[in-house]
Amino acid sequence: MATNRMFRTCPSTGLVFHQPAERLMMANAVAAAVFLLFGGILAIMVVLTRWPAVHLLAADRFYQVLTGHGINMLIFWVIFFEIAVLYFCSSTLLKSRLATPGLAWAAFWLMVIGALINNYAVFWRDDSSVMMTSYAPMGAHWSFYLGLILFAVGALVACFVFFGTLVVAKSERTYVGSVPLVTFGAITAAIIAVFTIASGAIILIPTFLWSLGLISHIDPLMYHTIWWAFGHSSQQINVAAHIAVWYAIAAIVFGAKPLSERVSRSAFLLYILFLQLASAHHLLVDPGLSETWKIFNTSYAMYLAVLASMVHGLTVPGAIEAAQREKGYTHGLFEWLRKAPWGNPVFSGMFISLVGFGFLGGISGVMMGTLQLNTLIHNTLYVPGHFHATVVIGTSLAFMALTYFLIPTLFRREVMFPTIAKWQPYVFGLGMTGVALFLMAAGTLGVPRRDWDITGAGNAFPYSFPGSAFLMLGLAAISGLIAITGGAMYLLNTVGSVFFGKRIQTPDFQHVRAAEGVAPSPKPVAAAIGSYHPGGGGALVAPGTFILALVFLVSFVLYYFINWKYLATVWPMR
Amino acid sequence: MSAIEPPVQRVWWKQPLDRAELLWIILALAWCLIMFFMMPYWHLYGKQDLGSEAYRMSPDDYAKLTEAMVTKYKVREEGGDQKVPVVHPPAGSDVYLIARLWSWYPILELESGKTYRLHLESMDYLHGFSLQPENINIEVVPGYDRVLTITPEHPGTYGLVCNEYCGIGHSTMTSRLYVVK
Ligand code: HEM
Numbered sequence: 001m002a003t004n005r006m007f008r009t010c011p012s013t014g015l016v017f018h019q020p021a022e023r024l025m026m027a028n029a030v031a032a033a034v035f036l037l038f039g040g041i042l043a044i045m046v047v048l049t050r051w052p053a054v055h056l057l058a059a060d061r062f063y064q065v066l067t068g069h070g071i072n073m074l075i076f077w078v079i080f081f082e083i084a085v086l087y088f089c090s091s092t093l094l095k096s097r098l099a100t101p102g103l104a105w106a107a108f109w110l111m112v113i114g115a116l117i118n119n120y121a122v123f124w125r126d127d128s129s130v131m132m133t134s135y136a137p138m139g140a141h142w143s144f145y146l147g148l149i150l151f152a153v154g155a156l157v158a159c160f161v162f163f164g165t166l167v168v169a170k171s172e173r174t175y176v177g178s179v180p181l182v183t184f185g186a187i188t189a190a191i192i193a194v195f196t197i198a199s200g201a202i203i204l205i206p207t208f209l210w211s212l213g214l215i216s217h218i219d220p221l222m223y224h225t226i227w228w229a230f231g232h233s234s235q236q237i238n239v240a241a242h243i244a245v246w247y248a249i250a251a252i253v254f255g256a257k258p259l260s261e262r263v264s265r266s267a268f269l270l271y272i273l274f275l276q277l278a279s280a281h282h283l284l285v286d287p288g289l290s291e292t293w294k295i296f297n298t299s300y301a302m303y304l305a306v307l308a309s310m311v312h313g314l315t316v317p318g319a320i321e322a323a324q325r326e327k328g329y330t331h332g333l334f335e336w337l338r339k340a341p342w343g344n345p346v347f348s349g350m351f352i353s354l355v356g357f358g359f360l361g362g363i364s365g366v367m368m369g370t371l372q373l374n375t376l377i378h379n380t381l382y383v384p385g386h387f388h389a390t391v392v393i394g395t396s397l398a399f400m401a402l403t404y405f406l407i408p409t410l411f412r413r414e415v416m417f418p419t420i421a422k423w424q425p426y427v428f429g430l431g432m433t434g435v436a437l438f439l440m441a442a443g444t445l446g447v448p449r450r451d452w453d454i455t456g457a458g459n460a461f462p463y464s465f466p467g468s469a470f471l472m473l474g475l476a477a478i479s480g481l482i483a484i485t486g487g488a489m490y491l492l493n494t495v496g497s498v499f500f501g502k503r504i505q506t507p508d509f510q511h512v513r514a515a516e517g518v519a520p521s522p523k524p525v526a527a528a529i530g531s532y533h534p535g536g537g538g539a540l541v542a543p544g545t546f547i548l549a550l551v552f553l554v555s556f557v558l559y560y561f562i563n564w565k566y567l568a569t570v571w572p573m574r
Numbered sequence: 575m576s577a578i579e580p581p582v583q584r585v586w587w588k589q590p591l592d593r594a595e596l597l598w599i600i601l602a603l604a605w606c607l608i609m610f611f612m613m614p615y616w617h618l619y620g621k622q623d624l625g626s627e628a629y630r631m632s633p634d635d636y637a638k639l640t641e642a643m644v645t646k647y648k649v650r651e652e653g654g655d656q657k658v659p660v661v662h663p664p665a666g667s668d669v670y671l672i673a674r675l676w677s678w679y680p681i682l683e684l685e686s687g688k689t690y691r692l693h694l695e696s697m698d699y700l701h702g703f704s705l706q707p708e709n710i711n712i713e714v715v716p717g718y719d720r721v722l723t724i725t726p727e728h729p730g731t732y733g734l735v736c737n738e739y740c741g742i743g744h745s746t747m748t749s750r751l752y753v754v755k
């Protein structure tokens with residue numbers, strides 16, 4: 001078989017890059033950054049309109065811009081980056097050639113074209129301000145759905161390139177034994193992605209045909225249910241992907257090894273087992289579904305997926321702690337954390353992502369997903385507050401942190417503004433924490449999401465929200481501007497470094513083309529070093545992390561029951 | 575070996591757990607189960623639970639039922655140019671509320687401490703029933719008549735806000751609900 005094997009070994013990390021894979025990773029990461037830029041510009045307009053004191057845009061523009069913000073951020077930025085992560089976790093980590101780079105390019109272009117068509121519908125045609133959820137019977141132009149479908153097909157093809165690469169690596173024996181944990185996490189994400197895209201096809205294709213007039217009716221409840229089988233499962237992809245990135249960064253920065261492979265891998269497996277139940281927590285206040293169904297599904301069969309996240313929340317910092325202690329930071333409970341490289345954005349970004357995801361996103365998410373408690377916050381700003389903690393602090397910041405590692409290794413450029421890079425995770429993380437908290441606070445006060453104006457000016461029967469709600473919106477907007485500054489710092493640095501940064505030369509790098517004969521596969525590395533502990537017994541390997549985990553659990557329990565207490569004061573209903 | 579390299583033990587699923595991990599898994603699992611059982615518990619013994627009573631009903635039929643209620647129990651009209659009837663149905667009766675682009679119809683006047691069967695249905699898109707400042711938020715779907723047995727408390731004027739995005743007039747879709755002694 002005449003395959004094109006062109007490999008490069010990164011001199012500083014020892015990672016092995018297959019050149020076609022490398023190009024694809026770069027293309028996908030750059031596309032991701034472009035959509036982040038676009039979504040970020042839209043974010044400025046969103047926050048400035050929701051700040052009652054500024055109220056920037058007219059109603060129609062606001063809904064258009066919000067539709068675009070949601071889609072370009074949550075779908076295009078995140079998924080393009082995830083595809084790059086998938087290629088990295090398969091080709092690079094397994095030291096394998098990428099299966100079918102041609103197909104991977106086709107996937108890339110399909111995604112680009114899909115994203116452009118969708119934005120054309122929203123911004124150029126200006127007749128598709130239906131939000132990313134596009135709940136039928138509210139309809140968009142057919143090109144809106146077509147764009148999303150093409151994008152999804154592209155992403156699906158990319159997933160299959162990923163699976164193909166796993167097969168190639170296995171059959172060409174580029175590694176010994178099982179795949180690394182990070183790759184395992186990526187496999188989880190890709191499996192979930194296939195399920196997700198299938199649900200997306202089931203709902204978007206009929207809706208597309210409906211928008212063309214070929215189907216006469218779409219049941220709104222059916223749409224709501226299946227759309228969220230797609231919409232929420234895709235968040236499960238994000239979680240699996242960014243947790244894989246956490247593990248990767250812990251390994252890269254600290255050389256951390258998992259406390260136990262069994263626990264971490266089983267936790268990933270739980271995600272796969274229960275992901276298809278996820279749609280339910282969006283339907284808790286919908287009619288027509290039984291309570292038993294809602295309870296079982298919203299809890300992912302007794303919260304086993306939550307359990308999985310709680311496990312990762314312990315094992316990722318736990319692995320870091322164990323590695324740090326091995327290096328001699330053994331003083332007290334937290335020396336390992338105090339002496340961590342807080343000036344390295346790869347680490348600080350990852351750690352803020354972990355803490356923000358757990359404390360803000362995780363706790364609020366479980367609260368909202370509780371059958372009866374959902375009534376308190378459904379469709380209020382609490383919901384965007386929650387998911388800016390999960391998908392922005394969690395997923396996006398983890399990806400940003402990884403980028404600082406990829407600039408020198410993948411793009412072979414020096415980071416152009418190291419000082420900006422050093423502060424960026426803090427600015428972005430702090431701003432986003434404010435956005436998440438203040439949006440949640442406004443939501444608790446009843447302020448609706450996706451609402452152009454809460455003053456009710458001009459309405460026959462206006463409702464005046466309390467002054468505190470206006471205050472929260474103002475604070476959310478100011479935090480939003482800080483976060484946007486953090487986003488701009490990231491983009492400035494990545495674009496600057498990738499296109500104009502100082503090149504890092506790799507010694508001995510030469511292209512080997514198929515025509516000149518096939519280069520040998522890189523040699524498999526022999527496994528060495530055992531795990532931290534020969535097996536149970538003795539003191540805990542990560543006592544500090546364990547204390548932090550207990551703090552988390554206590555906050556979780558308190559917050560959870562405070563909400564029940566609040567619910568108990570609401571009008572009785574059955 | 576670190577997490578980006580293959581595990582040392584091929585058979586990773588037989589690797590022993592760390593004690594901290596085991597302890598944490600037990601704690602977390604216990605907490606997950608508590609959270610899980612809170613829902614059926616509250617469903618059985620709590621006072622606030624939406625229940626799942628709902629029927630398929632065409633918007634036209636639903637509008638007829640609403641109109642019948644309005645003619646029977648209308649007490650006055652409110653609002654400037656567009657008059658909206660205020661209805662005061664008897665305790666225990668079926669009370670209908672319509673959500674449509676971009677208004678609520680009619681305005682309900684309910685008695686504090688009395689129980690009503692409140693029906694909700696949309697005539698067109700999805701809408702969101704959001705009662706403020708009580709903060710009760712319910713999805714309103716076309717074609718589904720959802721019934722809620724509700725006991726208003728604390729007399730006063732409540733705001734009714736649509737919180738499911740329903741197009742350009744979304745934020746004008748506000749109304750009120752009276753609770754009287
Ligand atoms: C950079 C700073 C950002 C700011 C200041 C910001 C701000 C906001 C605000 C205030 C809303 C709620 C508007 C409303 O419901 O009325 C919103 C919605 C949203 N944001 Fe962001 N955001 C930012 C970044 C992101 C990122 C990075 C993502 C995804 C990865 C994201 C995903 C979303 C989504 C999915 C929505 C919901 C749109 C909808 O309701 O359909 N945002 N954003």
Ligand SMILES: [Cu+2]
Nearest residue numbers: 232235281282
């Ligand atoms: Cu969800």
Ligand SMILES: [Cu+2]
Nearest residue numbers: 701736740747
């Ligand atoms: Cu509405």
